[in-house]
Amino acid sequence: MSDINRKFTLAARPVGYPKLSDFELVTEPIPTPDDGEVLVHTNYLSVDPYMRGRMNDSASYAPNVQIGETMVGSVVGEVVASKNSGFQVGDIATGGLGWQEYGVSDGGNLRKVDPTLAPISTSLGILGMPGLTAYFGLLEICNPQPGETVFVSAAGGAVGSLVGQIAKIKGCRAVGSAGSDDKVDYVVNELGFDAAFNYKTTEDYSAKLSEQCPDGIDVYFDNVGGAITDAVFPLINVKARVSICGQISQYNLESPEQGPRFLWHLIVKRAKIEGFLVFEFADKHDDGLRQMAEWIQAGKLKYREEVTEEFENAPTAFIGMLKGSNIGKQLVKVT
Amino acid sequence: MSDINRKFTLAARPVGYPKLSDFELVTEPIPTPDDGEVLVHTNYLSVDPYMRGRMNDSASYAPNVQIGETMVGSVVGEVVASKNSGFQVGDIATGGLGWQEYGVSDGGNLRKVDPTLAPISTSLGILGMPGLTAYFGLLEICNPQPGETVFVSAAGGAVGSLVGQIAKIKGCRAVGSAGSDDKVDYVVNELGFDAAFNYKTTEDYSAKLSEQCPDGIDVYFDNVGGAITDAVFPLINVKARVSICGQISQYNLESPEQGPRFLWHLIVKRAKIEGFLVFEFADKHDDGLRQMAEWIQAGKLKYREEVTEEFENAPTAFIGMLKGSNIGKQLVKVT
Known part of the structure; x- marks a missing residue:
């Protein structure tokens, strides 16, 4: 030393x-x-x-x-x-x-x-802040139900990769976007997502989302914001739940970005958007860590x-x- | 006949x-x-x-x-x-x-x-769909608490004029925007709003909102969307609740409008936005009508x-x- x-x-x-x-x-x-x-x-x-x-x-x-x-x-x-x-x-x-x-x-x-x-x-990571963020942001904010479609942006990242896997554990269809073919391959073939796409090589996000989420989107876990999020709102289902975890596409802009207005979709679909921070669930962190450790041991959760x-x-x-x-x-x- | x-x-x-x-x-x-x-x-x-x-x-x-x-x-x-x-x-x-x-x-x-x-x-009106929209959209979606600030857009309209009054009944500060000086005068001097402004003659919505909502905005009941709503998000408080009732500024556009991205405010403030339709609360409509009729009789609710x-x-x-x-x-x- x-x-x-x-x-x-x-x-x-x-x-x-x-x-x-x-x-x-x-x-x-x-x-x-x-x-x-x-x-x-x-x-x-x-x-x-x-x-x-x-x-x-x-x-x-x-x-x-x-x-x-x-x-x-x-x-x-x-x-x-x-x-x-x-x-x-x-x-x-x-x-x-x-x-x-x-x-x-x-x-x-x-x-x-x-x-x-x-x-x-x-x-x-998985047994720390990012894991707890995925766990509580998905389960507490979005309450995904079996058969629902969960879409997550930044699916290859520390949080997103867990969100999709927890969605699968809960009986949902898990779909994600990620920034490279390697990440897409990883989340689909190693983590068991039902579908994913590389947003850097996909031109029409709406068409791709419609293809990969044929029954619409019930839950959106947003790590990214921007154009991906713009494409999600027209596809949300009635009573959809959107948790805003991050907006990484916006953090490094030199000037603020404009985007299409989408709040009317929330009326038509009676849908909810909620932002959260993981420390809000501090009194349940131990439960979340215990559950995720069990899932890791059972081979249900990979990282x-x-x-x-x-x-x-x-x-x-x-x-x-x-x-x-x-x-x-x-x-x-x-x- | x-x-x-x-x-x-x-x-x-x-x-x-x-x-x-x-x-x-x-x-x-x-x-x-x-x-x-x-x-x-x-x-x-x-x-x-x-x-x-x-x-x-x-x-x-x-x-x-x-x-x-x-x-x-x-x-x-x-x-x-x-x-x-x-x-x-x-x-x-x-x-x-x-x-x-x-x-x-x-x-x-x-x-x-x-x-x-x-x-x-x-x-x-007040004992029909617009009244029920104000009642349930404010009370069920936003759950306003005494001392909180409630801001409502289209405050002079059928719904907005009730939202502010119900907010006052619940012990909140009620602030609104409206499209004429007559409406501003009406909601402040006849209905008892704490403050209101004419959005057609106000240049800087942010400055005006900051002035009229000095403790920030805890509840936003949005009938309008567009530039007013843009100015609200930076001023929301932690755990703010936004109910999207209407987006009338957007209904008659010949092409869709762009606006500043604001979802990151929801993370920072752990805030919620929810769209709703009044028929969702159909099983409680009679209760709402009874309560509003009482308030009218008691002189607490004017229309x-x-x-x-x-x-x-x-x-x-x-x-x-x-x-x-x-x-x-x-x-x-x-x-």
Whole structure:
């Protein structure tokens, strides 16, 4: 263990897609935990779409990152020093310690992870925030019923790939859009989606959706927004439910986009759109994690992780994820 | 009683706002009721925004009107002949008999009206479909709580004028937009809205909404869509509820309109948008009518009717209503 901590701070607010120069790699001495605190050595760092919003100047549901502050984000790692009775050296813990190799916490934002149950990296993916997002966003917001059609955008991503599989477990037809033929192949042939299409090579989204969702769309789980979402609304069924999880197509625009107005579809179809954040379901997170762990063990739920090696590559991994380069959960491994 | 029935049929599908030439005044002998049927002489004919949708070629939640068919619509009138044991000559009844002076019904789409309780015209307004739309659309879809801010578009109309008053009864701040200074004066000074503005003379909707809704918007009851709705979304509060009742700004466009994308606001605010049709609450309609009748008696709920005289002026009244010429409920009186 060296005595140097490395971290990424926000160097500049991005215009459009973030650039490497929007991040600064800073070194400092490893912090020493005070009474009640623990020091965690990061093993994996998570990069997620929501981080893009935190880099903006405007306030959102959570405070934004100020210039010079450490980038927000969740890590999983090993407790290497502890003055907190809840944690022992050697424990594995996950929490929002930011983009850094070593982080100090009073334990309030840390959750212990049992490394014998599943690889610890899953605490940042299928058994972490993205998994819970898929689970509660689909089941609580949309309440999918057997025989219904569930369409999910960004189907090859950390959240979308789970949404389709949970829809299948619930007896639904699962259809998705994704940004490469490899992702389409993955979700259909490995994950068991009924159909999927590559939105980058499909010209007419409406025609493709009509073909792949011949009985219309009962549930739409939206990670993307934009043109895909525009094509969904005319195809929703009566009493359709739409959960807005993300709008990644909109996060890196240099100026806001316009789109067709669609609210009248909601009247005709008596349909509902609801935005959500996973922390709303915090009191049920343990139930969700237990259920998903069971499904993984039973072979009903599969996942893939894309691991970028070396801490200093975190910005590259993040930018790649925003552009859709990963299949499944994008992680950075810190060695 | 003459032996001639007059009715308006759809002569042409409108492009943009309907024109008088889109309707044809047809005369025919008054129909004779068969066994089980009643003949109703129309006293008042209702003109409502939803009728514009029925004039289009495309199917919606209800069948559209075919060229040459009688225009759809509700009337209230007197039973002048009956071969149905449920109705006697002299009864007052309301139902969807269309734009005509005399209509035959098997009684299935008729509801008897007690003329001693309220003027019979109210069965087409505050104690009819528009009233129930305001009541259930606000209370069931939006569940407004004391102290919350409720904003309603088309506040001077048959539905909007009730939404704001019901919001006040529920202890909310009621704010509205309307299309004339007279309407603004009416809803604020006669109906008790806390604030309102004339959208035709207001340049910056966002600034005006911020001023009139200083604590943000918890509930939005949307009758209008378009630019007003665009300005609302950035101002919604956490857990806001938006009910989509109508989108009248969009019904008469010659080509679809684009607008700013706003779904990300729903994530940040964990907010909900829901479209509805009043018939969904049919099993509770009697409760709603009873409650509103009580509020009228108690002086808590006021209404206004705009009555156009003479059956042949129905198209003019309808087109005027679509353009916002009326305050409160627009009716046509048939003499």
